[in-house]
Amino acid sequence: MRAVLSRPKLVDQIAPKIKPKSRTHPKRPAIHKLEIVSILLRVSAEVAGKIDCTKCANCCKEMGPRLSKRDVGTISQFLGFTPEMVVSKYLKERKDKAGEYLASKIPCPFLKKNRCSIYKVRPKGCKSYPHIKNAESILRLVDIAGKSSICPIIAGVMDQLKAEISNTLRSPQK
Numbered sequence: 821m822r823a824v825l826s827r828p829k830l831v832d833q834i835a836p837k838i839k840p841k842s843r844t845h846p847k848r849p850a851i852h853k854l855e856i857v858s859i860l861l862r863v864s865a866e867v868a869g870k871i872d873c874t875k876c877a878n879c880c881k882e883m884g885p886r887l888s889k890r891d892v893g894t895i896s897q898f899l900g901f902t903p904e905m906v907v908s909k910y911l912k913e914r915k916d917k918a919g920e921y922l923a924s925k926i927p928c929p930f931l932k933k934n935r936c937s938i939y940k941v942r943p944k945g946c947k948s949y950p951h952i953k954n955a956e957s958i959l960r961l962v963d964i965a966g967k968s969s970i971c972p973i974i975a976g977v978m979d980q981l982k983a984e985i986s987n988t989l990r991s992p993q994k
C-alpha cells in the first residue's frame with residue numbers, strides 16, 4: 821500500500837504547530853517534540869527502506885481501504901465501469917459516514933496476488949498509509965501506534981523510536 825517515503829521539509833511544516841516549551845512528560849528532562857519528529861522522520865525512512873510492501877500487503881489484508889466518492893469515480897474510470905458498478909461489485913457505503921465507502925470484504929477485493937490491482941488510482945488513504953508522511957499525521961502518531969500489531973513498518977518505527985528517544989533522555993542536557 822505504501823509509496824516510497826521521502827524526506828520533504830516536514831520539520832519546517834511541523835515546527836510552528838509545536839509549542840516552544842512542549843515536553844514529552846512534565847517530570848522528565850526536556851526533549852523538544854521537534855527532536856522526536858526529526859528522529860521519527862529519519863527512522864521512518866530507514867525502516868520503510870528495508871521493507872518490501874509487495875511481500876507484506878497486511879494493510880490490504882487486514883484493514884482495507886476507505887474511499888471517498890471521488891476515489892470511487894477515479895477507480896470506475898480506470899476500470900471502465902460506472903461508479904454504481906464499482907460500488908455494487910467491490911464496496912459498501914459506510915453506515916457512520918454518508919458518501920464514504922469501505923471494501924465489501926476483507927482482504928480488500930482490489931488485492932490480486934498480493935498486489936493492488938488499482939495501484940495507479942488507489943484511494944488517497946492507501947497512498948498515504950502508514951500515515952507517517954505529513955505534519956498532521958505525524959502529530960497523530962500516537963493513534964497510529966495502535967496499529968503496530970498489523971503493520972511491520974509501524975512496529976519497526978515504534979521500536980526504534982522508543983530506543984532512540986530513551987537514549988536522548990538519558991544523554992546529558994545541553
Ligand code: SF4
Binds near residue numbers: 822876970
Ligand atoms: S502493512 Fe505496512 S509494510 Fe505491510 S504493505 Fe502495508 S504499509 Fe507496507
Ligand code: SF4
Binds near residue numbers: 935
Ligand atoms: S485499494 Fe489497493 S492499496 Fe488500497 S487496500 Fe485495496 S489493495 Fe490495498
